[in-house]
Amino acid sequence: MTEPYELTAWQSVEYMQKQELSARELVDSVLSRIDQVEGKIHAYHTVMRERAETTASQIDARRASGDDLPPWAGVPIAIKDNICLRDFTTTCSSKMLENFIPPYDASVVTKINAAGLIPIGKTNMDEFAMGSSTENSAFGRTCNPWDLTRVPGGSSGGSTAAVSADETILAIGSDTGGSIRQPAAFCSVTGFKPTYGRISRYGLVAFASSLDQIGPITKDAKDAAGLLNILAGHDPCDSTSINQPVPDYLAALTGDVKGIRLGIPKEYFIEGINAEVKETVEQAAKVYEQLGASCVEISLPHTEYAIATYYMICTAEASSNLARYDGVVYGYRCEQQNNIVDMYCKTRSEGFGPEVKRRIMLGTYVLSAGFYDAYYRRAQKIRTLIQQDFDAAFQSVDAVLCPATPSPPFKAGEKVDDPLEMYLSDVFTAPLNLAGLPGIAIPGGFSADGLPIGIQLIGPALCESILLNLSYSFQLETDYHKKKPVL
């Protein structure tokens, strides 16, 4: 056997069921890998060493005594630090929440615990999930395992870097405008944003509530299907979660994509797209055609308006959601204050980083009297047009195949002084958040310099199964997802 930390979830489960590997051995192996490479990567904010060791030993004892355990019991999972897990800090990589210890578990954490998965740590992120590079963390940036001078993407860059560097077996992140898929593409892992509402948001610290969605970050599509089986479903604690039956996503993995119609949107291949990214998508289309799928050009005419629309809507929602950080009920409070308003202002100015302040102000501006109709209301209408583009496309195709990012991972520091340039790195991922649709990014190849390039598949609402099967089929034919960074 290779080192246990290199295994996928399914592989590790197989070894554990054959009793060739214990949960404790697996956890110890992952922890030793963290000791070995975390100094270079900085994927984690908190490593939950003792809790993980104790939980693993308990699982082994139960297995030894013949208890009927859930199938994935004992598999380590990393959790983005904007998802509440009782008794450990949930910081959102912000000074504002540096010492915040949630008194409850997010619904996904409850499900993770019930499934016997072992939370191994809380991962670094862009502050309050605002960013595309994991450089906006109050606790230092995360490095891309494939090239430490480059960013891992963001905002779930800690989770994707941890999976890529084998510092965990599984991870979860959150995706508001691409925060799972863009870093998954940059780190050469599988990152899946399900349909809005498919997974409960209860216990996910809110950024933009009409867009936020939790999803799996894994070493391959089969693990993503298994993890989605655990996470998906209606939750009475989240009134926006979808109350519809959850299929068995694993059963969808047939490896057969014959007759599936893939649409390639022509608007995703104009100006500014990197030539190697374009080639990677064209190569992926050939793979699908060889497998019996068909690829046709489609049009999503409002694509060029998506980023502007997205940043109007997400900042408006953020300005409202982040009004709660006032230094009263939880989180940071400034040291000195003259009166209550002074306390609010100092607390927020000292507690939030620059990108969070920028977005709060932008959102406040677009919602303010005199500008509401011109900016926010107009963006909501264009959001309708963007959703209609996808609806029309799905009349003639089963899924969309497109790039995940306009370029391979960029250098740390390259875009930090130009927020608009940073925003444009979400150009291919944000449209489907606006439409509420599921999308998955999977490894599609590498640049001549050896940098990861991802491809993205987008499906109609609640059609997660087709995306997982398309990804699984691609991964049966290719081995990009098996390549590991040298650390």
Place this chain on the structure above:
Amino acid sequence: MSIDREEVKHIALLSRLELSEEEVDLYTGHLDGILNYVEKLKSIDVSHVEPMSHAIPMFNVLREDEIQPSLSSHEALENAPDREFPYFRVPRVTE
């Protein structure tokens, strides 16, 4: 210019953020750049389009009004920066 320094100061006040003069300059530049980019939205005719606030249509999600377990006062106060059980303590609000 889509936005000037005075407007940025006003927005900061509404957002309950205190900015230094340097920060006002910095954010004026950034916000102006972003708003200029957003101008492109004005080229689309949206007069007959309904606005969307939520991607999945859902209305009036209701449940029975039953008492369910919730956080104790102790747990709810645990993270407060300043507290005096069973209250959150804040600077004096009235004169």
